[in-house]
Amino acid sequence: MHAPAHRVAVISDDQVGPLYGREVAERLREAGHDVTVLTFPSGEASKNRTWWAALTDEMLGAGLGRDCAVVGVGGGVTTDLAGFVAATYLRSVPIIQVPTSTLAMIDASVGGKTGVDVPAGKNLVGAFYAPRAVVADTSVLTTLNALHRSEGLVEAVKHGAIRDEAHMISVRRSVPGLLAADAAICADVIARSVRIKAEVVAEDEFEQGLRQILNFGHTIGHALEAAANYRIGHGRAVAYGMVAEARIGEALGITDEGTAARLAEALSPLTERGRLDVDASHARTFLGADKKSRGGRVRFVLLRRIGEVAHEQGWTHEVGEEVARDALNEILHGW
Amino acid sequence: MHAPAHRVAVISDDQVGPLYGREVAERLREAGHDVTVLTFPSGEASKNRTWWAALTDEMLGAGLGRDCAVVGVGGGVTTDLAGFVAATYLRSVPIIQVPTSTLAMIDASVGGKTGVDVPAGKNLVGAFYAPRAVVADTSVLTTLNALHRSEGLVEAVKHGAIRDEAHMISVRRSVPGLLAADAAICADVIARSVRIKAEVVAEDEFEQGLRQILNFGHTIGHALEAAANYRIGHGRAVAYGMVAEARIGEALGITDEGTAARLAEALSPLTERGRLDVDASHARTFLGADKKSRGGRVRFVLLRRIGEVAHEQGWTHEVGEEVARDALNEILHGW
Numbered sequence: 001m002h003a004p005a006h007r008v009a010v011i012s013d014d015q016v017g018p019l020y021g022r023e024v025a026e027r028l029r030e031a032g033h034d035v036t037v038l039t040f041p042s043g044e045a046s047k048n049r050t051w052w053a054a055l056t057d058e059m060l061g062a063g064l065g066r067d068c069a070v071v072g073v074g075g076g077v078t079t080d081l082a083g084f085v086a087a088t089y090l091r092s093v094p095i096i097q098v099p100t101s102t103l104a105m106i107d108a109s110v111g112g113k114t115g116v117d118v119p120a121g122k123n124l125v126g127a128f129y130a131p132r133a134v135v136a137d138t139s140v141l142t143t144l145n146a147l148h149r150s151e152g153l154v155e156a157v158k159h160g161a162i163r164d165e166a167h168m169i170s171v172r173r174s175v176p177g178l179l180a181a182d183a184a185i186c187a188d189v190i191a192r193s194v195r196i197k198a199e200v201v202a203e204d205e206f207e208q209g210l211r212q213i214l215n216f217g218h219t220i221g222h223a224l225e226a227a228a229n230y231r232i233g234h235g236r237a238v239a240y241g242m243v244a245e246a247r248i249g250e251a252l253g254i255t256d257e258g259t260a261a262r263l264a265e266a267l268s269p270l271t272e273r274g275r276l277d278v279d280a281s282h283a284r285t286f287l288g289a290d291k292k293s294r295g296g297r298v299r300f301v302l303l304r305r306i307g308e309v310a311h312e313q314g315w316t317h318e319v320g321e322e323v324a325r326d327a328l329n330e331i332l333h334g335w
Numbered sequence: 336m337h338a339p340a341h342r343v344a345v346i347s348d349d350q351v352g353p354l355y356g357r358e359v360a361e362r363l364r365e366a367g368h369d370v371t372v373l374t375f376p377s378g379e380a381s382k383n384r385t386w387w388a389a390l391t392d393e394m395l396g397a398g399l400g401r402d403c404a405v406v407g408v409g410g411g412v413t414t415d416l417a418g419f420v421a422a423t424y425l426r427s428v429p430i431i432q433v434p435t436s437t438l439a440m441i442d443a444s445v446g447g448k449t450g451v452d453v454p455a456g457k458n459l460v461g462a463f464y465a466p467r468a469v470v471a472d473t474s475v476l477t478t479l480n481a482l483h484r485s486e487g488l489v490e491a492v493k494h495g496a497i498r499d500e501a502h503m504i505s506v507r508r509s510v511p512g513l514l515a516a517d518a519a520i521c522a523d524v525i526a527r528s529v530r531i532k533a534e535v536v537a538e539d540e541f542e543q544g545l546r547q548i549l550n551f552g553h554t555i556g557h558a559l560e561a562a563a564n565y566r567i568g569h570g571r572a573v574a575y576g577m578v579a580e581a582r583i584g585e586a587l588g589i590t591d592e593g594t595a596a597r598l599a600e601a602l603s604p605l606t607e608r609g610r611l612d613v614d615a616s617h618a619r620t621f622l623g624a625d626k627k628s629r630g631g632r633v634r635f636v637l638l639r640r641i642g643e644v645a646h647e648q649g650w651t652h653e654v655g656e657e658v659a660r661d662a663l664n665e666i667l668h669g670w
Contacts, residue, residue, distance in 0.1 A: 049388055060455035065628040090626045091461045115426060120395035126426045291425045293400040
C-alpha cells in the first residue's frame with residue numbers, strides 16, 4: 001500500500017545539517033515523505049529577516065503548499081528561525097522541532113516563542129507559535145563541544161532560580177555528569193527543566209503575566225548579546241544578566257542579600273565570568289529596546305530569593321535608569 | 336485626573352494618511368494617547384516584506400513597547416500590512432482596523448487574515464491575527480472614487496455567490512444606490528456581507544475547512560493580479576477569477592450551467608470586462624504557487640450553483656492542468 005507522500009522542509013544550519021539534518025531527512029524519506037532540505041549559515045547572525053525571507057522563498061520555489069510541514073533541526077537559532085518561517089508560511093504550516101543542543105532542548109524548543117533579531121535588538125519580531133511536537137534525542141548532546149553543552153545549562157539554573165531551588169541545587173551538583181554528557185543525568189536535568197518551563201507556559205502562553213518570569217536575566221542578557229553583535233553566546237549572556245539583575249534586586253531591597261553570590265556560584269562552572277568586550281553605551285541603547293518596556297521605561301523580573309520571583313504589582317518591576325545603568329556597567333567587568 | 340497615556344501607532348498610506356490617518360491620530364491624541372503616525376506609499380506594490388520591516392523598525396525606533404497598539408487606517412493593502420506588522424511586533428501587539436474602502440469594510444478587515452506579497456505570489460507570507468476591533472464609518476465611502484467603490488463590491492457579489500443567492504440579487508439591485516454612495520444602501524449591503532463572512536470565519540478561523548470557500552474566484556484572481564504586477568485592482572481580478580472558475584465548474588459538470596453567465600451579469604456594472612494585458616504563461620506560473628495547492632496540484636473552490644459551493648470530498652477540488660490552463664487563457668480575453 002502506498003501512503004500519499006507528505007511534503008516536508010527540513011531546516012538546519014550548515015554545521016548541524018551535514019550531521020543531523022541529513023539524517024533526519026533520510027529517515028523522513030524512508031517513511032515515504034517528500035523532503036526538501038534547506039540550510040543557512042550557522043550562528044545568531046543568521047537569525048534575521050533576510051534568512052527568514054530566503055528560506056520562505058526557497059520553500060515557495062520548491063512548490064510546498066499548505067499541506068507541508070517544517071522540521072527544525074538544530075540549536076536555539078534554528079528552532080527560533082524555522083519556527084518563524086513555519087508560523088508565517090502561507091499564514092502558518094505545522095512545525096516539528098528537533099533540538100540538538102542543551103539550550104534548545106531545555107528552553108528554545110519549549111513554549112512556542114519564534115522570531116528573529118533586528119537591528120534594534122534580539123527577538124523583537126516574531127510569533128507565538130507552538131510546535132506540533134518536540135523530538136529531543138539527548139544522545140546527540142555527547143557530540144557537542146563542552147562549551148555548548150555547559151552554556152546551555154545556564155537556562156536550567158534559571159529555571160531553578162525562578163521556580164525551584166532544589167532544581168538549581170541539583171543542576172549544580174550534576175555539573176560533572178552533565179559536562180561528561182552522562183546520558184541519565186542529562187535526561188534527568190533536561191526533563192525537570194522542561195517541566196518547569198512547560199508549567200509556566202501552560203499557565204500563560206502569550207506572556208500576559210506569569211510567563212514573564214522566564215525573562216529573568218534576559219533583559220540585561222539580550223542587551224549584552226546585541227551590543228556584542230552576538231559574538232557572545234546566549235547562555236553566557238544570560239549568566240551575566242542573572243547576576244546583574246540579582247544585584248539590582250538586592251540594591252532595591254527586593255531580593256534577599258546573598259542571592260547574586262549564590263547564583264554566581266551555581267553558574268561559575270558553566271561559563272566564563274571575566275570582563276566582557278562590550279561597549280557600555282551601546283548596551284544601554286539596547287536595554288531601552290527591551291520588549292518588557294512600558295511607556296518607554298525598562299522593566300525587570302526580580303527574584304525574592306532563589307526559587308521565587310518577587311511579585312507585588314505584577315511580575316516585572318520598573319527600575320530607575322541609574323540603578324539599571326550601574327548594574328550594567330558593573331557586570332561588564334565580570335562577576 | 337490623568338489617565339496614563341497609551342502608546343498607539345497609526346499606520347496608513349500616503350493618500351489616506353493626510354485625509355483620515357491624521358484625523359484618527361488627532362482624535363486619539365485628544366483622548367490622551369501618545370500617537371506615532373506612520374505612512375507608506377499607496378498601492379499593492381507596498382504590501383511587501385520591505386515595508387513590513389520598515390514600519391516595524393520605525394515603531395522600534397519610536398520606542399513603542401508591548402503595551403502599544405496599532406491602528407490601521409485605509410484600504411485592504413493597509414489592513415493586511417498593518418495587521419501583519421502588529422501580529423509580529425514583539426511577537427504581537429493588538430490591532431484595531433479602521434477600513435476606509437468598500438473592499439476593506441466588506442472583506443479585508445474581517446476575519447483576521449494579515450500578510451504581504453512576495454515575488455512568488457500574493458499573500459504568501461502572513462498570519463491569522465484577529466483585530467481587537469473594526470471601526471467602519473460608511474460615510475467615508477462617499478469620498479472614494481467610483482472605481483474604488485464599485486470594485487470593492489465584487490467581494491459582496493462573491494459572498495452572495497458562495498452562501499446567499501438573495502444577497503447577490505440584492506447587491507445587483509442596489510448597484511445604482513451603491514455607486515451613488517447612498518449611506519443606507521451601503522450600510523445595508525456591507526452589514527449583510529460582513530455577516531456572511533463572519534459566520535464562515537467563526538466556524539473555521541484557521542481555514543482548515545469551510546473558510547476555504549471565501550477563496551472562490553481568488554485562485555485565478557490572485558494569479559492575474561500577481562502576473563499583472565498588481566496593476567489591476569483586487570476587485571477586478573476577483574471578478575475575472577469568479578467567472579473563470581464558474582466556467583471551470585461548468586466544464587467539469589460540477590457547477591450548474593448558466594452560473595458563469597449569471598455571475599458575469601451581476602459583476603458587469605462593477606468593473607471593466609475587456610481583455611487583460613497579462614502574459615498567460617506568467618499567470619500560469621503564479622497559479623502553481625497558490626496556497627490551496629496540495630502535493631503540487633492546484634485546487635479550486637467550485638460552485639454547485641449561485642448561493643452554494645460544491646462540497647464532496649472537501650471544500651476544494653483538484654482540477655486538471657489543461658482545464659485550468661484553458662480557463663485562464665480564455666478569461667484573459669475578457670468575459
